[in-house]
Amino acid sequence: xxxxxxxxxxxxxxxxxxxxxxxxxxxxxxxxxxxxxxxxxxxxxxxxxxxxxxxxxxxxxxxxxxxxxxxxxxxxxxxxxxxxxxxxxxxxxxxxxxxxxxxxxxxxxxxxxx
Amino acid sequence: xxxxxxxxxxxxxxxxxxxxxxxxxxxxxxxxxxxxxxxxxxxxxxxxxxxxxxxxxxxxxxxxxxxxxxxxxxxxxxxxxxxxxxxxxxxxxxxxxxxxxxxxxxxxxxxxx
Numbered sequence: 103x104x105x106x107x108x109x110x111x112x113x114x115x116x117x118x119x120x121x122x123x124x125x126x127x128x129x130x131x132x133x134x135x136x137x138x139x140x141x142x143x144x145x146x147x148x149x150x151x152x153x154x155x156x157x158x159x160x161x162x163x164x165x166x167x168x169x170x171x172x173x174x175x176x177x178x179x180x181x182x183x184x185x186x187x188x189x190x191x192x193x194x195x196x197x198x199x200x201x202x203x204x205x206x207x208x209x210x211x212x213x214x215x216x
Numbered sequence: 217x218x219x220x221x222x223x224x225x226x227x228x229x230x231x232x233x234x235x236x237x238x239x240x241x242x243x244x245x246x247x248x249x250x251x252x253x254x255x256x257x258x259x260x261x262x263x264x265x266x267x268x269x270x271x272x273x274x275x276x277x278x279x280x281x282x283x284x285x286x287x288x289x290x291x292x293x294x295x296x297x298x299x300x301x302x303x304x305x306x307x308x309x310x311x312x313x314x315x316x317x318x319x320x321x322x323x324x325x326x327x328x329x
Contacts, residue, residue: 137318147308193258
């Protein structure tokens with residue numbers, strides 16, 4: 103069985119602060135894929151990143167960065183210099199190697215205030 | 217990435233009626249997926265729709281309640297039947313590309329009164 107845990111239900115920060123969203127996963131597959139999605143108040147789900155289980159390189163995209171550590175089964179997401187527009191619910195998700203189903207975490211509500 | 221549209225974007229329906237949601241993709245895809253997101257909750261997969269075969273439903277979801285059609289490689293419909301207030305949710309379709317990246321439609325916000 104696959105499981106994704108996002109222990110942080112809600113995080114509030116002041117604009118320009120850095121913030122890290124945690125994601126811990128469980129799977130028995132040796133090949134799998136990890137994802138982060140952003141869901142702003144409008145409701146659509148925006149794809150942010152996909153990471154393969156065999157690629158542990160960290161990735162940076164502008165103010166966003168991701169830290170993948172297989173040893174701790176974690177795939178954490180950091181926003182540097184947060185902005186009000188970053189306010190949204192962020193979901194971490196897992197796809198096993200043998201199927202197409204995405205298993206989602208419960209999401210973390212990020213509120214960035216002025 | 218694929219561009220996905222859904223109709224309607226939102227609807228208010230009466231108990232006991234049905235709502236059919238359409239999902240259109242701008243490119244041909246093998247698999248399409250339907251998810252439900254109940255208020256304040258995460259996403260749960262309802263079923264996987266392959267063109268030319270019956271949809272595969274996840275545990276807890278049945279064809280009588282959530283019939284799905286997939287007439288071609290760019291289109292699918294999900295019907296939510298015999299509506300009850302518990303069906304009030306956002307319904308999202310998604311597709312997966314060759315890089316295993318899944319993209320989602322804008323969602324259909326259903327309210328059942």
